[in-house]
Amino acid sequence: MVQSIVPEIIKESVVNLIQNKERADGRALDQYREISLETGILNKAEGSARVKIGKTQIVVGTKPQIGEPFPDTPNVGVLITNSELLPMAAPNFEPGPPDERSVELARVTDRCIREGQVIDLEKLAIIPGKKVWMIFLDMHIVDYDGNLFDAAVLGSLAALMNTKIPSTTIEGDEVVVDHEKMVPLPVKEQPLMCTLAKIGKELVVDPSLEEDDVLDARISIGVRVDGSICAMQKGGSVPLTREEILNAVGIAQEKTKELRKSLPKA
């Protein structure tokens, strides 16, 4: 990926506005852009979602497959998270294998979903030690307008909640897969992620594209329903203070409550 070049004048105006507690699009510092979430948008994927935060748009699809468990965890299913920053999403995204930014997005989303214990992976074992369900979660980033992390986690969670897998029975040594009887994934938690950007001395929620380009530092925080924290990632090359981090956690706990309202009712 080519680093996008931000004209100094834009950087200056974004920073000056935020110093006065204002933003270019008129939002408050702790305000999200408009969020839209649709689920079950694709028939061929066993679970799917389209999420938009502002103009950022991600299509998420899930695919279950029967496979072998990892040797160190023989009795649990497998979750594999993958993301593609498609070249259609921004002029500086290039075709090719996932670059470091795409890998970071997939890994942070995976941590939030995994450590947030969204899926009861133990229930995905079919024959312990031999056959388990592997859930492939693929994120297709089709339009990039800032703040990918929050959209990725929201879309991934919604797609997993929408996923139905075939029921299985064991007859002797054989696994019988019944595509007529589809059952929902065992979803037990609903963590969400809130990203804040440090610009100048202020922290702003849901950085827009311009803000994402000029930010000094970024902090993404995964929060469960009960307010406990399940994942964090700092980005950007400017340090954060202890107080800034704790402040960010407090804001994320409040904001994820708001985000949660866009999830479909279980």
Place this chain on the structure above:
Amino acid sequence: MIIILTSKSIGENKGSLITSGTKKRPDGRAFDEMRPLKIEAGVLERADGSAYLEIGDNKVLAAVYGPRELHVRRLLKPNMAILRCRYNMAPFSVGDRKRPGPDRRSVEISKLTAEALNPSVFLEKFPRSTIDIFIEVLQAEGGTRCAGISAASVALADAGIPMRDMVAACAAGKSDGKVIMDLSEVEDKEGEADVPIAMMPRTGDITLLQMDGHLTSSEFEQALDLAIKGCKTISEEQKKAIKNRYGD
């Protein structure tokens, strides 16, 4: 080791209804009937031009960037722009998950798509630059290359790139012994032949032609005529999509 039960046995003839003496197709269509078609222009924020197209259960997104500076010097043409295309299928677009990244099939389709669109664009107006087209198949149900080309041409128009005509693409072929328009996934897999074409309906120029299977020369002629008829229908929808976005 793994047994898979499903009632969706491919080729099952759900609609063997007899209406006015003609046997209908598995999904109930007449031999010269296209699947339901929907095209929307200007669906993405960042791309210079974009389009979303659904035909049957196919769902395709196309985006255009350019004309823009070309950084790969050896591809640069001093007197005209080049047109590059990347056709890509989402891992969740098909029954069994597709591994991300290009394979031989998508590389070939990318090349043919660029060649199908090339003659429609006034490339000589933009020397030393590139026009990049990205096609993403979100859901595949037979005929994605044609869907991709039709969507890409709308995206080119949405980007304001001067063109001779919008390229429309449609397939015809033979399934269950009959020559038919716009093959579905089942008809393509179980059928005897597939002839996808792309054309500029204003001039009648055909810019893409492929064929696989087995046809007599008269069957081929029928298939070609059906595909041309399909292209003309798609062309009208393409124009509607642009008018819906920009008015008459």
